[in-house]
Each structure stands twice: as structure tokens, then as C-alpha cells.
Amino acid sequence: MRQVRVRFAPSPTGALHIGGVRTALYNYLFARQQHGTMILRIEDTDQNRFVPGAEAYIIESLKWAGIEIDEGVEAGGPFAPYRQSERKELYKKYALQLVTRGHAYYAFDTEADLEAMRDRLKKAGVDHQQYNSVTRMTMRNSLTLSSDETGKLIQAGTPYVIRLRVPESGEIRLQDMIRGEVNVQATELDDKVLVKSDGMPTYHLANVVDDYLMEISHVIRGEEWLPSAPLHVLLYKSFGWEAEMPQFAHLPLLLKPDGNGKLSKRDSDRLGFPIFPLTWTDPNTGEKSAGFRETGYLPEALINFLALLGWNPGTGQELFSMDELIKSFSIDRIGKAGAKFDIQKAQWFNQQHLKGKSTKELAGFLLRQTEREQLLCTPEKAEKICSIMKERIAFPQELLEHGRFFFGVPQSYDKAVVSKKWNPDAARAFEALEKALKNVSPFNAEAIKGTVEKVTADLGYKPGNILQILRVAITGGASGPDLMMTLEIIGEEETRNRLRSAIEKFNLSLTPS
RNA sequence: GGCCCGUUCGUCUAGGGGUUAGGACAUCAGAUUUUCAUUCUGGUAACAGGGGUUCGAUUCCCCUACGGGCUACCA
Helix, strand or coil, rough: CCCEEECCCCCCCCHHHHHHHHHHHHHHHHHHHCCCEECCCCCCCCCCCCCHHHEEEEEEEHHHHCCCCEEEECCEECCCCCCCHHHHEEEHHHHHHHHHHCCEECCCCHHHHHHHHHHHHHCCCCCCCCCCCCCCCHCEEECCCHHHHHHHHHHHCCCEEEECCCCCCCEEEEEEEEEEEEEEEEHHHHCEECCCCCEECCCCHHHHHHHHCCCCCCCEHHHHHHHHHHHHHHHHHHHHHCCCCCCEEEEEEEECCCCCCCCCHHHHHHCCCCCCCCCECCCCCCCCEEEEECCCCHHHHHHHHHHHECCCCCCCCCCCHHHHHHHHHHHEECCCCECCHHHHHHHHHHHHHHHHHCCCHHHHHHEEEHHHHHCCCHHHHHHHHHHHHHHHCCCCHEEEEECCHHCCCCCCEEEEEEEECCCCHHHHHHHHHHHHHHCCCCHHHHHHHHHHHHHHHHCCHHHHHHHHHHHHHHHHCCCCCCCCHHHHHHHHHHHHHHHHHHHHHHHHHCCCC
16 A cells, blocks of 8 residues: 555635635545645646735635645645646656657647637537547647648747647546546547647646656545546556556535535625635735635634535544544545535534633633723633633624623613513612622622522512513623623622613603603 | 536435434424523424336436536636
């Protein structure tokens, strides 16, 4: 068994898509489990689609997600450079090798020539209008031209591409780790361009050459590459690298939550959830797209969610840490069908992972939020708040969003509860409570509870009748964390203040002005 | 159009020739809770259709339908 070496090879054409994160994750899990190497290679062979900042974005995203790179653009390594644009000359050399061996050829056809050919075939009712073993003999290339003519054209600087010479017949078989055997007739393949007229390799050439050179053992990538996998196999054969050919695993795609099709950026805008790991601003349009990080997702939750989209451990376990995923992961438990992206499940994972955090960690989140808004909060208070808010939140920012009343008098009160529950009895209870609370020492939840019970009992009321309106008086809302703990955190003085001011305001709301 | 891949509750999925087809999210109901959330209990809900093979098919085979991907000098 050879040393496991896998690569994640995105092209820097924009923000890293969440599907890309999953592909990277599966590569990473496999690498770690097999004690192999995880490589990050940047496939920037299309200078037209290059987007500045995209590479840095990819690196930062992977870092945030906890996907560690052993070798690659930033990490370096024995096979540097890891950016294909910096390896340009290399590919040309290999392409020429193919030409020499008769597996590839020069083609001088212009855009118009190609179009004319496709038109002609279309009119003739041919199914695939491609540059292939039947059409190539009608085109301008080194197969139809004499070697003299070819040489002259190249000498003269005529633009040319190098195309793969696909065999006229035969079947190409490939063994996919997820899909089993996949066979394609050679006649279905076209003579793909290997080197473009700008001298850059196409994906197919660069990918195969680099995977060979970098000694990649397993190619784990999205299903969109399955149709061209036979072509890659053919390339390995043409180079004589069959023995070194990696094993392939083509992952099922991530689909739109509703309707059909691949998940795309548009869905994010349309349905209101992120599709990128980090917030991304398109440098060309200035358009901003939401990120999972900024939306409040924990990286471990996103990873957990993504891992289970297309793979399952077979044990029923749903909650995983990265280490657990590494232990349990296996390629043969990856499904074949595309998976719809369900943001609700992602939220659930976030909630679960948030629950798994210690109160101290959560307090850290809260402290950062209060700092940003310049609210006063001690670490002790933050921890107390977090301990009672913990079970109620799905996102860290909800700590403050749902707990704003810990830091100031409510700006408004739940009108429905006030009109329903505010009455002379409640007013009497409030007055009594305000006085009684003064003597509660220490001012803790238990003692407060006792006082509330005593006050209501003395007046002959049921606690249930005033507790809800009490909550509204303190927090403004009809729901929230444990009320007695809330009072403890707010403290005696502030509690009594809010009681007094509530009595005033509630009475006012009773008399219509 | 052609080629390739796929199809179990609304969603993610387990399972596999004979099962009450299991779990999770979502949803609904009940319990707990002063309330909300949590938690607990329970419910609704699926093998795309048609042919084979077989004593028996959701499971194996074929066809159809549907979905997806690819079909660039993009990756």
C-alpha cells in the first residue's frame, strides 16, 4: 500500500463554495486517518478568470474550518511550487513529450474554423459535434498538414493548441471508489485541448501532470469531474504512468434545498443563508456575500454538518468532533446520490456544538459582544448569564440579542401581557415585592424565590398570576431564561428600580390618554 | 440532443431477498416548566413506475420516468 497523499485543488476564481469545503474536508479526513499528507494546490491556469484575493480567501477558510494543510502554496513542501501558473513550462514539456510519441498533436484551427465544423456536423445530424477521431482529419492540424507546413506555421508564430489524440476505438475503464466501474467508449471522448494558445495548460493536463509529479495516491473530488475522468485515465496511459495512477473517488454533489440543481451563490441570496465559509466581497462587483463564520456558525458545527452530507458512519452517531470524524471516516460509506443542503439541520448542529462549549468559552463570546457595543460586563456576570442562556441559543450572538435586558432597562414591554396581567392585584404585589426585596441577603435566586412566594402568599395570590408580568417588568419580554436567576444577576438595586419604573409605566398604559 | 451518474419519510440517511422498513432534522400532539427555550413521551410521514428472476422483492436484472452532471483554448 502506497503512502497516502491527497490534494485539494481549487481554482482561485472567487470565494470557496461550501461544496468545496466539503471536498477539502473529505480529503483531509482521509489523509489524517491514513497518516497521509494533505496538499493544497492552486489551479490558476485560466488567467481570464483569476480573481484577486481568492487564494487568500481559500487559505483563510480552510484555516477557520480546521482543515490543516501539510503541503501547499502557503505551507511549502518538496514539490513546490504549488501554484500551477508557476509551473507553466513544466506542462509544456510533458505535452511535447506526448506529441513526440504520437499521443498529441498541434492544431491551428481558429475559433471560426471550430464553429464551422460544429455547424456542419449539427446539420448532418451528428450527435456529438466534437473535435475527435473522425473530425480531426478535416481540420488544420499536424495530422493533416505535412511536418514541413506544421513547422513553418509554428515558426511563423501562428497560434496553436496541443490536442490529445484519442484512440479511434476501444473502451476506457476506470474503477471509482464510490461508483464502482465506469466505462466509456473512446469514440465518445473528444480530442481535448491540453495546451492553450496562450501556452497555459488546461485543467486536464495540469491536473494529471501535477498529480503524477506530486505523487498523489487518491483523487477525491466532486462528481462534476466524473465525465472527464476517463480522459484523465487516457492521459495517464499515454504518459505511461498507469502504475502511478491515483485511485479516484467522485463525491456526490451538494444540491439546492428546494427545487433542483447544484447549490449556487444565487440560492444563498434567495433563501437567506450563507453558502460561503467566510464573508466574501467580490472585488469586481463589490457585491458582498454572507459567510458562515460571520453568521455565527462554529467551525466545528459546520464541519460536522458537512461531513454528514453524503457520508455516514453507519452507527447512528450524529455529533462528531474533527478527531472523531477522522477516526470514523471511510470512503466506502460515502453515498452516491446528491444531497440537498438543509440549513435547519446546520442550525441544529450549531446549537448542539454550542451546548458542548463550557460556560467560560461562551462567556468569552458574550464579553466580545458587550465590548463591541461598549456595554459594561464583568467576566463573572458574563458567566452567570451564559450559564442560564446556554440551552436557549443556536448562535453565539443570541447571547446578547436575547439577553439585552441584562445590560439595561427594557426599551419596550410586551403589550399583550401588560394589558392582560396588569391589574390592582399585580400592582399591590409589585409594591410589596419591591419593599421585601430590599431585605433579601444574600440576593440570590433561591432567596428571591422564597421572597416572591412569601409576598404573594401573604396577599393571598398565586405566584403564577404575577410571575409573567414580573418577567415583563424586568426583561420587557414574555419569555426568557429562568426569572429568579435573572433577578440575581441584575441585582437588588436594579431589580427594585425596574419594579418601580414598571409600576409607573404599566399604570400609565392602563389609563388611555 | 449525446454521454455519464443517480433515485428509501418534506430533508439527511440506515437497512437489505422474508423487517411492525430504523435513526436524525423539520413538523404535529401530550407531559414537565410561572412563561419561552430545554428535556421527555407519542404521532404523521418513504422504498419513483412497469416488467422479469424468485416460493418470496424495497433489496438482484432490464426498461421507462424523473433528477443531476458533463458536453469550452473554464475549472
